[in-house]
Amino acid sequence: MVSIPDECHWEHECIVNSVASILINMVRGYVPKELIVNSAFRNSATCGDTSCSLSVNDYSVIKDLDYGSIKDGVIKVLRLIGLSEVPSLIQAVMDLDLESGVRAIDEGVEINVKGELGARINEALGIALYSIAAYEGAITRFSAAAAIYEGLGNDSRARFMEAMSKIARAEDLRVKAMRLHDEGKHDDERRVIEEASKLYASSVINFREAVGVDEARANEVLSMMDSSEVLANYYFTHGDISRAMQYYNACRDVLSGGNLGESYWDVVKMKGDLCEAFYLLCKAIEEGDWRTYEEAGDKFLDLISEGLIDELTTEGAVMAYKGALDGINEIEDAVRIYSKYVKAVNQYFDNVVRERYGSFESLINEFRGGDHEKIAHALNTDVNTLKLYITSKVLIDIVRDENLGEDAALEILAYLAGLGLNPVDMDVDEMIEELRNFITDEDFMNEIRDLLLKVKARLESMLGN
Numbered sequence: 001m002v003s004i005p006d007e008c009h010w011e012h013e014c015i016v017n018s019v020a021s022i023l024i025n026m027v028r029g030y031v032p033k034e035l036i037v038n039s040a041f042r043n044s045a046t047c048g049d050t051s052c053s054l055s056v057n058d059y060s061v062i063k064d065l066d067y068g069s070i071k072d073g074v075i076k077v078l079r080l081i082g083l084s085e086v087p088s089l090i091q092a093v094m095d096l097d098l099e100s101g102v103r104a105i106d107e108g109v110e111i112n113v114k115g116e117l118g119a120r121i122n123e124a125l126g127i128a129l130y131s132i133a134a135y136e137g138a139i140t141r142f143s144a145a146a147a148i149y150e151g152l153g154n155d156s157r158a159r160f161m162e163a164m165s166k167i168a169r170a171e172d173l174r175v176k177a178m179r180l181h182d183e184g185k186h187d188d189e190r191r192v193i194e195e196a197s198k199l200y201a202s203s204v205i206n207f208r209e210a211v212g213v214d215e216a217r218a219n220e221v222l223s224m225m226d227s228s229e230v231l232a233n234y235y236f237t238h239g240d241i242s243r244a245m246q247y248y249n250a251c252r253d254v255l256s257g258g259n260l261g262e263s264y265w266d267v268v269k270m271k272g273d274l275c276e277a278f279y280l281l282c283k284a285i286e287e288g289d290w291r292t293y294e295e296a297g298d299k300f301l302d303l304i305s306e307g308l309i310d311e312l313t314t315e316g317a318v319m320a321y322k323g324a325l326d327g328i329n330e331i332e333d334a335v336r337i338y339s340k341y342v343k344a345v346n347q348y349f350d351n352v353v354r355e356r357y358g359s360f361e362s363l364i365n366e367f368r369g370g371d372h373e374k375i376a377h378a379l380n381t382d383v384n385t386l387k388l389y390i391t392s393k394v395l396i397d398i399v400r401d402e403n404l405g406e407d408a409a410l411e412i413l414a415y416l417a418g419l420g421l422n423p424v425d426m427d428v429d430e431m432i433e434e435l436r437n438f439i440t441d442e443d444f445m446n447e448i449r450d451l452l453l454k455v456k457a458r459l460e461s462m463l464g465n
Helices: 004-008 012-028 060-064 067-080 083-095 099-108 115-131 135-152 155-182 186-209 216-237 241-256 262-287 290-305 311-325 331-356 360-367 372-378 383-401 406-419 428-435 442-463
Strands: 051-053
Touching: 012 060, 012 067, 012 083, 067 083, 067 099, 083 099, 083 115, 099 115, 115 135, 115 155, 135 155, 155 186, 155 216, 186 216, 216 241, 216 262, 241 262, 262 290, 262 311, 290 311, 290 331, 311 331, 331 360, 331 383, 331 406, 360 372, 360 383, 360 442, 372 383, 383 406, 383 442, 406 428, 406 442, 428 442
Parallel strands: none
Antiparallel strands: none
């Protein structure tokens, strides 16, 4: 991997040329020699008279560059390539997850490019903008692509673009609804959510009319799910569990109707599993059965393991396992569920901490200040759970450093959480004394003591105690 800032000594033109070199190499497979001369690759590229080849395999270094450098690099590429190569450039910036690159192309490429190429460019940009939640821009591009496809007589693609425009509008409304919720404007929130649900339902018709478009069937099914799920989430958030359960059930039942190509099955199944998990959580709340709570938690945890690590899923897992813990009496059941609860708490707070503080280290810096109630409030939790999260991060790091089993660490955390023991401000001997009332295996107790001593030492070093 090339370290662009070091090689360029922080010179803006050199950094911009390095970004442009990477992107044009991805588009064409070679780089104009004039770019390489003042770039991070000047000593590592293989050059002929007018062009050079790069042997770099890891381009991810440019993701850490500032917005301006990436934008200027993309603009430079746009000046060097033809319009026919723009779709490949869009794919390159998407592959590198460069939000600023997507926005730069949107600003640099006019919307009125004619013919099939114009349709392809607008479609690709619409998808790219949609992927970074720039919904207004996505709607504009999808609408332009639909009009061009219509003029070309490609009705199926036009209908597909119209459907994409509708779901982009629906997603934009969901974001608006979240703002209204935070502002306490719940009547307006409900109206916006209902409009979003109608847009999802309306897009289903357009997707059905997109005959021959491979991805249309999968999007049709997802829109049918979304039209129910968006309402379900609203009612769940506002405490109307019965109605939420009804809509989550409608969402999960969509999968039972019709076949779907294997290539699109995973993403659709994940949405169905999410609705299933929330359906089970609603059922558990209604019936008060801890086993159903655990079943819902397991469903959420499976989704997290499959990569759906967002606040909605992780919070659902925490709620489900917390509900299960409130209803159990047997120690074996408690340890099992607490182990999964701790894992869910970790995933949930990793997301929230990243959003509120940027990193775990920033959270610790504020924690040292001593106002733990304020931090817990900012994270929508209590001080004990906050301390459990910090302890779990340290303990799991230690067992990973020493190649010990993570399951054992989770079991220890389960005992600590279940008994309300807190290494942040409790002595190891005090905790061991409490644990002896429940654990008779002396070898396991010795293992726990050794780990707690290491956890305590690292916490004291980290927190400055």
